[in-house]
Amino acid sequence: MMAEEEINEQELMKAIDQLCLSKAEEFHLFGYEHVTADDIWECVSSKYKKGGIPPIHRLVNDILTLKATAFMNYLTLSAFRGSRFE
DSSP, rough: OOOOOOOOOOOHHHHHHHHHHHHHHHHHHHTTTOOOOHEEEEHHHHHTTTTTTHHHHHHHHHHHTTTTHHHHHHHHHHHTOOOOOO
């Protein structure tokens, strides 16, 4: 049986940033030119405020399966709440 590799917080954040950057670049192809990796992370991580950060496999899945419509809904709700762009 293969032992799991340990990943430190810095490596994890770098990997998350790369995934978010990849998703932002995908959104650019759909015409959302102003989306950044930070915007993607804010959207995805907003789901974890109550329960904390989930396992890595769920983080990866949540980032890579984020749809443009879900992202736009997040931006709209954030704007209504006044929690975004302040």
